[in-house]
Amino acid sequence: MSDPDKSALEFADDQDVPVPYMARTRAWYLALGYDNPYRWAHYADVPFMPLAKPLSDCVVGLITTASPFDPAKGEQGPGAPYNARAKFYEVYSGDTSVDHDLRIAHVAIDRKHTSMTDSGSWFPLPLLRELVAQGKIGKLAPRFHGAPTNRSQRHTLVVDCPELLRRCQSDGVDAVVLVANCPVCHQTLSLVARHLEANGISTVLMGCAKDVVEHCGVPRFLFSDFPLGNAAGKPHDIASQRQTLGLALELLAAAPAGRTTVQSPQRWSESSEWKLDYSNPDRVSEEELARLRAEADSAKSEIARQKALLA
Numbered sequence: 001m002s003d004p005d006k007s008a009l010e011f012a013d014d015q016d017v018p019v020p021y022m023a024r025t026r027a028w029y030l031a032l033g034y035d036n037p038y039r040w041a042h043y044a045d046v047p048f049m050p051l052a053k054p055l056s057d058c059v060v061g062l063i064t065t066a067s068p069f070d071p072a073k074g075e076q077g078p079g080a081p082y083n084a085r086a087k088f089y090e091v092y093s094g095d096t097s098v099d100h101d102l103r104i105a106h107v108a109i110d111r112k113h114t115s116m117t118d119s120g121s122w123f124p125l126p127l128l129r130e131l132v133a134q135g136k137i138g139k140l141a142p143r144f145h146g147a148p149t150n151r152s153q154r155h156t157l158v159v160d161c162p163e164l165l166r167r168c169q170s171d172g173v174d175a176v177v178l179v180a181n182c183p184v185c186h187q188t189l190s191l192v193a194r195h196l197e198a199n200g201i202s203t204v205l206m207g208c209a210k211d212v213v214e215h216c217g218v219p220r221f222l223f224s225d226f227p228l229g230n231a232a233g234k235p236h237d238i239a240s241q242r243q244t245l246g247l248a249l250e251l252l253a254a255a256p257a258g259r260t261t262v263q264s265p266q267r268w269s270e271s272s273e274w275k276l277d278y279s280n281p282d283r284v285s286e287e288e289l290a291r292l293r294a295e296a297d298s299a300k301s302e303i304a305r306q307k308a309l310l311a
Helices: 021-031 125-133 153-171 183-198 210-216 238-254 286-310
Strands: 059-064 092-095 143-146 175-179 202-207 220-223 260-263
Touching: 021 183, 021 210, 059 125, 059 153, 125 238, 143 153, 153 183, 175 183, 175 238, 183 202, 183 210, 202 210, 202 238, 210 220, 210 260, 220 238, 238 260
Parallel strands: 059 143, 059 175, 175 202, 202 220, 220 260
Antiparallel strands: 092 143
16 A cells, blocks of 8 residues: 555655755765865763853843955955955954944855845844843843854864853853854854853854754754854844744753754745755756866965965
């Protein structure tokens, strides 16, 4: 006897599952001709620091992987291609009392299915100030901090994590919200969250790359099944952004143990077709792969040049 028609059972499409970013990234770089697959950070144990007091009494910090806009570094606006010049390589900080122009043209976000036209999708600072005004958060830390996206896990762990901890401790934070963008951003901020948590600061990570974060292992993860670059909610949809941040803060307060993941109920669209496109060599021609290989080589050269200037 055959299985009943799946459509009659109203099953979702088979591809309507979280995008497997680690597997996609490996297949993509193999298709481009690189034969040294990246090893993603992975831990068995996860540090966990319960929130010591109500959010309404807490000082909350914000850590981002977005980069301050610099017109001297080339195209970084909506629809901009990947721009290695726009990367930053050292931890930076900014005043949380004012608005900032932070962009994500330097990371491997989903440029096909999102517009990069609303920073509220990746930098929820204005909404955090709104929650302070409403009394839902005690105070916002005086500074937010930028975490460099670095493929070197050792550099992240030995240099960037201790520096971010030092700045958060100086700001007197009780808890930190971290917002990730590209797959490596998710790994970087997972490592940062673990380090902060191991040193007494509660954290919640907002992101879209579920496999990367859960493979690393973090205390609290608010997963939005959206294209990369929208971890803080849908662009130009303030209701989506408010709900996404609200869920993250609820998770920050209520998670019972490490490795707690909550998935946002929001859907990006009725169709899950967008999930098949990201870094999928089966959907790209040989000519396009050759062009992208040249682009990747150029980006690597630019990154090496920028690091040499900082050395």
